[in-house]
Structure formats: C-alpha cells, structure tokens
Amino acid sequence: MALTREEREQFLAEPHTGALAVDAGAGRAPLTVPIWYQYEPGGDLWVMTGRSSRKNELIRAAGRFSLMVDRVEPTVRYVSVEGPVVDTVPVTVEHLREMSARYLPAEKVDAFVDASWKNHGDQVVVRMRPEHWVSSDLGSLSDL
Template sequence: MALSREEREQFLAEPHIAALAVDAEGGRAPLTVPIWYQYEAGGDAWIMTGLDSRKNKLIQAAGRFSLLVDRLEPTIRYVSVEGPVVETAPGTIELLREMSARYLPAEKVDGYVDFAWKNHGEQVVVRMRPERWVSSDLGQV
C-alpha cells in the first residue's frame, strides 16, 4: 500500500542509510552507493560528499539523483525520492557535525567529525528538491 505524503515524508526524515543512484556515463548502469543524508519534511534532501568524487561529478553532470531508504521491521517499508539538484555549496564543519549527529552516538560525533574533516578532503553539500516519490508499506493490508 502506498504511503500518504505525511507518512513518506516522516519516513524519509528518519535516519536511514540511503542508496543514492545517479545516471552514469558511457552507457554504464547508474552509480548506486550507500550514503548518509539529511531531510526534514517539506524541505530539500541533502548529502555531503567529496568535491572530486565520482559521485559528485556524476550528480553535477546529470543535474539530479535519487535516494532510496527502506526497513524490514516491523513491516517492509520503503521510500524512493528523485529530483533536481537545487544547490551545491562547500561543505562546512557545522553541516558535517549535523549529519554525523544524525547517525552516530553522541559520544562518537566529535571524534568522527575531527577525523573526517582532516582526512576526507574538500567536501560539498548537494541539495535535491524531492519531485517524484515512490513508496510502500508491504505489511499493511
């Protein structure tokens, strides 16, 4: 059963690991990789990735990407959202901290942020405006 707008936005706002997919070059299948993301109901979804990463280069070339999040319990539920890139901006330590706090226990955030900021290279934030949604809860009757 498809989720209502409120249900799908609430589900996407939870801290799931997303599968990001973006069109690839040269007749290859889409690049699909796991990624942390941030989303608040009614807003844009955003990711942080390396400026020089293949992922960022493909996103910039395609001008859009999709995210798929799912869970298995208590029922199988998923939300897929796709849309255009509406902004690309330099990553900041504050945004890295926000993203890290979404996924890591509080006591691990500072250590991870320090390590990532020093070792992961220049980062960018890519914002996507959700345009097309596909969702379902396969356990609802």
Template structure:
C-alpha cells in the first residue's frame, strides 16, 4: 500500500542508509548505485555530502539529478524512493560534516569521525536535490 505524503516524508527523515543512484555518463555501464548518508526534513531538499572529485559527484553534475532509496524490513517491509533535480552544489564545511555524522553516529563518536574524515576523505561538496518524484509502499499494510 502506498504511503501518504506525510508518512513517506517522515520515513525519509529517519536516519536510514540510502542507496543513491545516478545515470552513468558512458553508454556501456549501468547507473552508479552506492550507499550514502543523507539529511532530509519534511518539505525540504535531500542533502548529501561526497568527495568533490568522486565519480558520484561527477555523474551527478553531468546528470543534474539523482535518486535515493531507503528501506526497512522490520516491523514491516517499507520503502521510499525519491528522485529529483540538483538545486545546489557547494563546498562542504566541517559543520556540514558534523551535522550529517551526528545523524548516524553516537555523540561520543562524532568528533573522532569528523577528524578522521576531514583528514582522509579529501575535499567534500554538499549537493542538494529537490524531491520531484516519489515511490513508496508499506507491504505490511496489504
């Protein structure tokens, strides 16, 4: 059964690991599909951080859009898929890295992770996507 707008936005706002998919720019490869941390507040844009020179960032830049899929299996099988255009790309700050890390890690682990990531992951960018197309379902409501 499809989720209501409020249900799908609330579910997407939870800290799931998303599968990001973006079209490959060369014709002999399938779309890139990788796990990623993200941020979302109902009614807003989806926000991701990634390496400035990563394949992910390059493909998103070329395509101008991407999709995310989040799901769970307990207590019911539920998923939300959202796709839309990129609305902004900018250099990431330490504050951006702290915010997304705090969404997924226990508070005591955030400073160590931020320190490690800022020293080892290279320059990061923040990419914003405006949700345009949604698919969702809760198969436990059938």
C-alpha cells in the first residue's frame, strides 16, 4: 500500500542508509551507491560527496539523481525520491557534524568529524528537490 505524503516524508527523514542512483551515460547502467543523506519533511534532501568524485561528476552532468531507502522490520517499507539538483556548495564542518550526528552515537561524532575533515579531501553538499516519489509499506514479514 502506498504511503501518505506525511508517512513517506517522515520515513525519509529517518536515518536510513540510502541507495543513490544517477545516470552513468550511454551504454552504462546507472551508478548506484550507498550513501548517508539528510532530509527534513517538506525540504530539500542533501548528500555529501567528493568534489572530484565520479558520483559528483555524473550528478553534475545529469542535473538530477534518485535516492531509495528501505527497511525490513517491523514492516517492509521503502521510499524512493527523484528530482533536480538545486544547489551544490562546499562542505563545512557544520555539514559534517549534522550528518555525523544523524548516523553515529553522540560520543563518536567529534572524532568522526575531525577525521573526515582532515582525510576526505575536498567535498561538496549536493541538494536535490524531491519531485517524484514512489513508496510502499508491504506489511510485516511475519504476516506472510
């Protein structure tokens, strides 16, 4: 059963690992990679990636990407969004802290931010405006 707008936005706002997909060009399947993301209901979704990464180059060329998140408990549920890139800006320490705090225990955030800032090179935040949504809750696996 499809999710309501509120259900799908709330689900996307939870800290799942996403599967980002972007057109990889003629004769290639889409590039699909796991990624952390940030989203607040009603807003734009954003991801971080290396400025010179293949992922960023493909996103820049396509001008849009898709992100799918799912879970299998307590029910099988997924949300997929696709939309245009609306902004790309350099990553700040504040971006790293916000994203890290979303996924890591509080006591791990500072060390992760410090290591990322020092070791991950030049990164960017890519913002996408969700335009097309596909979602479903397939029920509990115990109901099968």
